[in-house]
Amino acid sequence: MDTTTPATGTSGTAGTDAAVRIRGLRKTYGKLAAVDGIDLDIAHGETFALLGPNGAGKSTVIEILEGYRLRTSGEVSVLGVDPAHAGLDWKARLGIVLQSATESGVYTVREQLSHFARFYPHPRDVDEVIAAVGLEEKARTRVSKLSGGQRRRVDVALGIIGRPELLFLDEPTTGFDPEARREFWTLIRGLKAEGTTILLTTHYLDEAAQLGDRAGVILGGRLVDVGRVDELGGADARVPIVRWRAGDGTPHEVRTERPAELVASVVAELGGEPEGLEVIRPALEDIYLQLVRAAGADARDDEEALA
Amino acid sequence: MSTGILPIGATRIGYETKGYFRSPDAVFFTFLFPIIMLGIFTAAFSAAGDIEVAPGVEGISVGAYYLPGMLAAGMLLSGVQNLAVDIATEKGDGTLKRLGGTPLSPVSYFLGKIGQVFVTATLQAALLLLVSATLFGIAMPTEAGAWLTFAWVFVLGVATSALLGIALSAVPRSGKSATAVVIPIVLVLQFISGVYLRFNILPEWMQNLASLFPLKWMAQGMRSVFLPDAFKVLEQNGEWELGWVAAWLIGWLVIGLVVSRLTFRWIRRDA
Numbered sequence: 001m002d003t004t005t006p007a008t009g010t011s012g013t014a015g016t017d018a019a020v021r022i023r024g025l026r027k028t029y030g031k032l033a034a035v036d037g038i039d040l041d042i043a044h045g046e047t048f049a050l051l052g053p054n055g056a057g058k059s060t061v062i063e064i065l066e067g068y069r070l071r072t073s074g075e076v077s078v079l080g081v082d083p084a085h086a087g088l089d090w091k092a093r094l095g096i097v098l099q100s101a102t103e104s105g106v107y108t109v110r111e112q113l114s115h116f117a118r119f120y121p122h123p124r125d126v127d128e129v130i131a132a133v134g135l136e137e138k139a140r141t142r143v144s145k146l147s148g149g150q151r152r153r154v155d156v157a158l159g160i161i162g163r164p165e166l167l168f169l170d171e172p173t174t175g176f177d178p179e180a181r182r183e184f185w186t187l188i189r190g191l192k193a194e195g196t197t198i199l200l201t202t203h204y205l206d207e208a209a210q211l212g213d214r215a216g217v218i219l220g221g222r223l224v225d226v227g228r229v230d231e232l233g234g235a236d237a238r239v240p241i242v243r244w245r246a247g248d249g250t251p252h253e254v255r256t257e258r259p260a261e262l263v264a265s266v267v268a269e270l271g272g273e274p275e276g277l278e279v280i281r282p283a284l285e286d287i288y289l290q291l292v293r294a295a296g297a298d299a300r301d302d303e304e305a306l307a
Numbered sequence: 308m309s310t311g312i313l314p315i316g317a318t319r320i321g322y323e324t325k326g327y328f329r330s331p332d333a334v335f336f337t338f339l340f341p342i343i344m345l346g347i348f349t350a351a352f353s354a355a356g357d358i359e360v361a362p363g364v365e366g367i368s369v370g371a372y373y374l375p376g377m378l379a380a381g382m383l384l385s386g387v388q389n390l391a392v393d394i395a396t397e398k399g400d401g402t403l404k405r406l407g408g409t410p411l412s413p414v415s416y417f418l419g420k421i422g423q424v425f426v427t428a429t430l431q432a433a434l435l436l437l438v439s440a441t442l443f444g445i446a447m448p449t450e451a452g453a454w455l456t457f458a459w460v461f462v463l464g465v466a467t468s469a470l471l472g473i474a475l476s477a478v479p480r481s482g483k484s485a486t487a488v489v490i491p492i493v494l495v496l497q498f499i500s501g502v503y504l505r506f507n508i509l510p511e512w513m514q515n516l517a518s519l520f521p522l523k524w525m526a527q528g529m530r531s532v533f534l535p536d537a538f539k540v541l542e543q544n545g546e547w548e549l550g551w552v553a554a555w556l557i558g559w560l561v562i563g564l565v566v567s568r569l570t571f572r573w574i575r576r577d578a
Contacts, residue, residue, distance in 0.1 A: 068408070068574060092310075096408035098405065100401075101400065103397075104330065104396070104400065107322075162409070
């Protein structure tokens with residue numbers, strides 16, 4: 001049995017064949033550590049979701065990888081190159097979708113994409129990209145006339161026009177309606193199928209679950225958990241929760257691998273239907289919230305203000 | 308299609324020029340403004356009679372007198388005001404950050420900006436001359452030498468203005484404050500450099516102050532082209548001083564180049 005799986009976590013075996021390799025990354029602003037010691041490998045072709053509350057250090061990490069910020073210490077390699085000393089050839093291999101930009105938007109969708117396509121050696125076909133983000137009807141409309149969600153699709157289109165090997169998506173679906181998000185997921189799965197490595201940050205846990213091969217939770221500048229999306233938080237975090245209220249109204253909450261058995265015994269004990277009965281199998285969102293609460297994430301809200 | 312720095316720079320010129328003409332503020336305040344001002348001056352002072360150097364010497368109309376100043380103002384607005392506001396705005400709204408994440412070379416970016424300034428300033432000057440010759444009945448120079456002077460003063464002045472615009476774009480702290488920072492500087496320069504006020508009626512200290520800045524020299528160079536030679540007695544030293552025009556403009560060109568080179572960043576990298 002020799003199954004090949006993407007490099008997991010911080011095992012350190014990935015070496016130079018990782019698309020992204022981070023060791024001991026730190027970024028401090030004065031005495032505040034926005035990023036406080038991160039190790040991570042992302043394999044070629046992998047989709048990695050970086051989760052965490054605002055101010056946890058997600059954007060700082062991403063911007064260091066993109067070359068927008070300089071690190072205080074640690075080692076970083078992105079597509080085999082140190083982003084702090086990378087040139088235009090390196091940028092040609094990346095696609096970057098930043099958090100919202102507010103350009104005046106005097107160009108049409110088509111003009112903007114055709115123009116950006118010129119920067120890259122092997123760009124995608126402009127019309128195909130417009131179709132992929134669902135903006136065919138708006139191709140001749142100026143960007144300034146688009147809705148927020150449509151502008152975001154233009155951002156995504158500009159990020160993929162250069163046929164990137166590595167795509168950074170910083171909260172890409174903010175402002176999308178549910179249908180647009182599903183279309184976007186289809187688009188990302190298509191890129192993934194072509195072998196694009198994707199690093200995604202998102203507030204939507206279902207998005208991370210839908211798209212991510214692996215996810216990492218960043219809190220207070222540290223990566224508190226990394227793993228396959230269905231393993232995040234460990235087995236304990238996935239133990240079902242049974243909640244009910246006793247006859248006198250006292251709430252009960254018990255975690256058990258055998259919820260049906262527990263419910264049966266509660267019913268037998270109460271001699272009837274328990275009030276407010278719930279059986280919960282923690283989804284990624286619940287597990288994430290447990291992690292955040294456990295780490296007391298509030299203390300780190302300063303980073304956004306400094307960024 | 309090549310991704311070389313020059314071909315992409317050429318593409319950027321078209322892209323930037325299209326964007327310029329789709330921005331009503333820029334078109335009004337940096338493209339049409341000198342033409343409108345010349346119209347107002349011509350209309351307002353039409354009854355005041357000709358401007359004469361001395362009694363008995365044939366004078367010229369107010370419009371003819373102010374045309375060189377408006378040409379110089381157009382060069383300044385197309386370069387300094389346009390680019391300083393434009394680039395500061397692009398810094399503020401995320402345009403530069405986005406470009407900084409692409410393989411676009413900053414050299415191509417600046418070729419696009421400077422090329423756009425040349426395209427729009429040339430159209431502006433052509434329109435200004437056309438309107439002057441037709442609507443305002445201003446006589447145009449007929450000697451080739453005058454047009455040669457016009458050509459080098461124009462090219463040098465526009466290049467200097469463009470680079471100073473890029474340099475000045477580093478000053479505003481945000482895109483929103485860009486016009487508040489840039490316009491007063493440009494406006495004061497126009498008043499002290501002989502654009503809206505006749506240079507020879509300004510006090511000497513103001514003339515000396517204006518002589519430190521490039522606009523005075525652009526206006527003086529343009530006066531040498533469009534005013535009768537007899538008008539040179541109204542200049543500060545009684546001569547057109549074209550050598551000094553060239554020297555001062557080249558000096559400011561170098562300053563603009565060095566400051567642009569030292570201050571430009573796609574983003575404030577380590578904010």
